[in-house]
Amino acid sequence: MRFSSDLEYQLKGYGLTTAHILYRIPDFESVLQTYVWQDYDIAPDFPEMHRFLDFWQDNLDGPLHSIRFTHKRLIGPHEWKQIDGEFTIN
Numbered sequence: 001m002r003f004s005s006d007l008e009y010q011l012k013g014y015g016l017t018t019a020h021i022l023y024r025i026p027d028f029e030s031v032l033q034t035y036v037w038q039d040y041d042i043a044p045d046f047p048e049m050h051r052f053l054d055f056w057q058d059n060l061d062g063p064l065h066s067i068r069f070t071h072k073r074l075i076g077p078h079e080w081k082q083i084d085g086e087f088t089i090n
Contacts, residue, residue, distance in 0.1 A: 006040070007075075009040040010040075010073070010074050010075040011075070013042055013073070014040040014041060014042055014073075015040065015041065015042070015043060015071050015072050015073035015074060016038065016039075016040060016041075016071070016072055016074060017038065017039060017040070017041040017043075017046060017048070017049055017069060017070070017071045018036065018037070018038045018069060018070050018071075019036070019037045019038070019049055019052075019067055019068070019069040020034065020036055020067070020068045020069070021034070021035040021036070021037060021056075021064065021066075021067050022034060022064075022065040022066045022067075023035065023056075023062040023063060023064050023065055024062055024063045024065055025062060026061040026062055026063075029063070032065055033062065037049070037052055039052070041071065043071045043073075046069075046071070049069065053067070
């Protein structure tokens with residue numbers, strides 16, 4: 001599902017997921033290369049990260065070695081309040 005803004009993602013329960021991916025270079029498999037992937041995703045299933053890793057395995061030549069990731073919800077629905085008024089200080 002794609003939303004039009006970062007705020008919409010956060011209000012729907014998405015958090016920022018960052019994955020540190022180590023993969024083997026196809027011609028030199030003893031050499032590891034790093035790739036950092038970051039997107040909004042939902043814990044604990046992480047469908048966006050799994051979609052990306054499936055794409056990687058299906059379409060790219062560099063075999064995955066390991067993946068470390070972190071996830072942080074930046075804002076949740078319980079932290080959001082609608083404000084109906086405004087104070088002006090002169």
